Amino acid sequence: MRIEYAQCIQPVYLPREDMNALGVKYRRIPVMSIGRDIYCDTRLILQKLEEKFPSGALGASQPDQKAIEKLLESWTIDGGIFVRASQAIPAEMPLLNDPRFVKDREDYTGRSWDKENIKAMRPEALTHIRDAFVFLETGLLADGRQWVLKTEKPSLADIEAVWPFHWLLGLRGALAPSVISKEKFPKVYAWIDRFSKAVSTAKLAAPEPTTLKGAEAVEYVMQANFSEPEGDVDASDPLGLKKGQDVESWPIDSGFRHHDRGLLVSLTSSEVVLASQSKVRGKEIRIHHPRWNYRTRVVSAGEAKL
Ligand SMILES: N[C@@H](CCC(=O)N[C@@H](CS)C(=O)NCC(=O)O)C(=O)O
Numbered sequence: 036m037r038i039e040y041a042q043c044i045q046p047v048y049l050p051r052e053d054m055n056a057l058g059v060k061y062r063r064i065p066v067m068s069i070g071r072d073i074y075c076d077t078r079l080i081l082q083k084l085e086e087k088f089p090s091g092a093l094g095a096s097q098p099d100q101k102a103i104e105k106l107l108e109s110w111t112i113d114g115g116i117f118v119r120a121s122q123a124i125p126a127e128m129p130l131l132n133d134p135r136f137v138k139d140r141e142d143y144t145g146r147s148w149d150k151e152n153i154k155a156m157r158p159e160a161l162t163h164i165r166d167a168f169v170f171l172e173t174g175l176l177a178d179g180r181q182w183v184l185k186t187e188k189p190s191l192a193d194i195e196a197v198w199p200f201h202w203l204l205g206l207r208g209a210l211a212p213s214v215i216s217k218e219k220f221p222k223v224y225a226w227i228d229r230f231s232k233a234v235s236t237a238k239l240a241a242p243e244p245t246t247l248k249g250a251e252a253v254e255y256v257m258q259a260n261f262s263e264p265e266g267d268v269d270a271s272d273p274l275g276l277k278k279g280q281d282v283e284s285w286p287i288d289s290g291f292r293h294h295d296r297g298l299l300v301s302l303t304s305s306e307v308v309l310a311s312q313s314k315v316r317g318k319e320i321r322i323h324h325p326r327w328n329y330r331t332r333v334v335s336a337g338e339a340k341l
Contacts, residue, residue, distance in 0.1 A: 037091075038084075038088055038241075039242045040244050040245075041255065042244045042246055043247045043249060047130070048136050049139055053249035053252055055314065057253055057314070057315075057320060058312055058314050058320055059073055059075070059295065059311075059322060060294055060295045060296070061285075061286075062142075062143065062290045062292075063289065063290045066080075067080045068256050069262040070256070071257070071259055071261050072261055073256075073320055073321065073323065074323045075322065075323065075325075078112070078325045078327065079306060079323060082325075083323075092191075094190070095190060100184050103184065104184075104190075104195055107195040107196040110195075111196060111198065112288075112328075115163065116163075116199045117199050120199040120203050120209075123157055123160040123161055123210070124157075124206060124209055126150045126154045126157070131153065145291065165215055167200070168200075168220045168223050171196070171200075171222070175196070176226055177222070183196055189229075189230055189233050193226075197230050200227055201227050201231065253315050256313075256320070257316045257318050261321060267301055268299060268301060268302040272302050274331060274332075276302055276333065278300070279299060281296070281298060281333065282297070282298070282299045282331055282333055282334060283331070283334050284296075284307050284324045284330065284331040286324070295322045297311035300321055302331075303326075305326055306323055306324065307325075309322045309324075
């Protein structure tokens with residue numbers, strides 16, 4: 036499936052004026068918009084892409100394979116692989132000399148990014164990442180399969196599993212060769228390499244994305260319609276929220292200091308949708324968050340507007 040899209044590249048750290056103009060407080064990237072529906076979090080973005088473009092879907096169709104896909108998603112995100120990967124960044128990384136970057140990442144993670152702390156955390160992080168390489172080499176990929184679910188092409192299960200390792204391999208100095216190397220983990224390295232090549236080939240065949248400046252991207256979103264019908268609030272949801280209530284929602288694993296606020300449009304087991312006003316045209320946008328790792332609560336009367 037060749038989905039046409041436009042991209043708007045964001046600065047490495049806040050402020051992200053384009054997001055401010057859109058009226059989105061969520062601070063992490065990536066974020067996807069389809070019309071005036073704004074989707075935060077890769078988890079939700081992938082789910083929406085799978086649903087909206089079924090002819091190009093990459094996800095498994097068999098329940099047991101779907102379960103493996105989901106477990107891999109949970110392994111890399113909730114199982115700590117991404118956090119450990121980010122703790123393995125080398126203290127020599129040039130961006131760590133920029134105090135604004137350091138402060139920004141402290142806001143994002145809630146932990147110190149002081150170089151001494153980065154250095155101190157790295158050995159333990161590498162120990163965990165090595166454990167993950169062992170799991171892949173001697174478990175998931177041990178029988179010499181090309182792709183995680185023995186598919187002919189990479190599937191969503193490969194994407195869910197590979198991305199932190201793919202990122203680490205591209206980050207100079209992150210993986211200490213005495214601990215993690217091609218020689219020690221040949222199957223994992225070959226899988227990551229195959230994945231990189233498959234992505235390059237797919238990119239060549241895909242339409243070139245249009246790159247928009249911030250103001251153009253905001254304009255593009257604002258002149259569009261919503262891409263989804265409004266949806267409802269599940270009356271049996273444990274939070275007991277009602278449609279139209281003034282609520283806030285935010286991630287609780289990182290970026291937790293940035294809360295989106297709006298009127299509750301829809302609440303399902305997998306997503307919460309808020310209606311918020313854009314700063315640019317005062318038009319309504321709908322901000323979608325997943326439920327997992329997110330908190331949603333009513334804003335009490337008298338609380339300061341965020
Ligand atoms: N669970 C979120 C995590 C997103 C996330 O942490 N993204 C990183 C970049 S890979 C980020 O936003 N870092 C801080 C920043 O760039 O502001 C997702 O999968 O989208």
